[in-house]
Amino acid sequence: MQRGKKYKALKEKVDSTKFFNIDQAVELAKSTSYTKFDGTLEIATKVNYKSLQNIRGTISLPHGTGKKVRVLVFCKGDKQNDAKAAGAEFVGDMDLIEKVAGGWTDFDACVATPDMMKDVGKLGPILGRKGLMPKPKAGTVTTDVTKAVNELKSGRIEYRPDKGGVVHLGVGKVSFDNAKLVENIRTVVQTLMRDKPSDAKGDYLKTFSVSPTMGVGVKVDVKELVNTSI
Template sequence: MSKKLTNNRKKIVKKINKKKYSLKEAFLLIKEIQFVKFDASVDIAINLGINTRIINQIIQGTVQLPHSLGKNISILALVNKNQELEAKKAGADYVGLDYIEKIKSGWKKKIDIIIAIPSVMNKLGTIGKILGPKGLMPNPKLDTVSINPIKSIKEIKNGKIFFKTDRYGIIHSSIGKVSFSDQKLIENTKLFLKKVIDNKPSSFKGNYIKSIYLSSTMNYSFCIDLKIFMKK
């Protein structure tokens, strides 16, 4: 890191304090302290007050972001032969049931999501131990087991994302790129938060959202003021 860059970084870091920020303030700072040479992702971490040991308090769902994520999502479509061409046209990066054997044999290509038709699910048992830990196992609750895989592929390519609490009750997700306008980032964030709130279990009592942090790749995070985030 050059001396000039280090000095600039020090000046900007001085602006950061431990207060809570509106969405607009957070995004302005995230952009101002960017020093990486690539278009970094903007990430959100939502700490929920749920108990992940209670099965009906595990939060998961989908949301169609209005402005997508600004990056290509790599999709493997496990569909029948007669659906392969349509799946490719819809945007699937890898298509066909022969990939089940390829994965079993150690296929290493990066995949973000696997879409499967229901009839294929009984064939995935042999690779469940490979897909499960990577979060790639198709799941009907997340619309990755689909009777209309072409529609599912198009939706994902156009900004549909999946979220789920981790073992600590935190939801991690990207909500755009630093190059996005503040307005696009705010609109993506608001809709994402709305979907998380809509998924609050009806039986849950207590403080549902404990904290929300926004950050960019390899950078500082900013705590969002829960009282105002839906207004900014």
């Protein structure tokens, strides 16, 4: 299979027994990307904590993700003008709720004012499944729709671990300068360590790797990364 052959050849470029510093890892991972489009550079890090449901938050990447974020805002009155002025693609109240209730989810992020949440909450089975449900902790249930839209547009992302305790995040496009990708990654590490539960014991981040959308994963020296980022 062609993809398999290509991947195998690229895999030989990366020593899978070695742990690289973040600058080397980014350079190596980018060099193994073989998509025809501008792929995303992704990180995966395993957190060491028993109550995974308590690990979640938001990260504002200084250089964004490189991805166009389509924002929907549920709000009424003057707030609709504010949301539109901030650049939200879809703005409305009950009309939009009915549209989403019908199964439409052609957007990437969702914001709601508190007075809309009684009705937005009924969309849980649709929005929750796609990780789009507005949440106060994530800053997406708010009266300041301008701020929320601006932050989402400029590269604020949500994080939460999967069932295995691994946080997966896109941290920019492969075409980004290495320095910008490294700065975004360090911001991820800083935020995860800042949000670390007070009762977490031992090394909080156990493993860390960098990989392109299609390409080879590169293992990172996680202790050095943490020590040089915080």
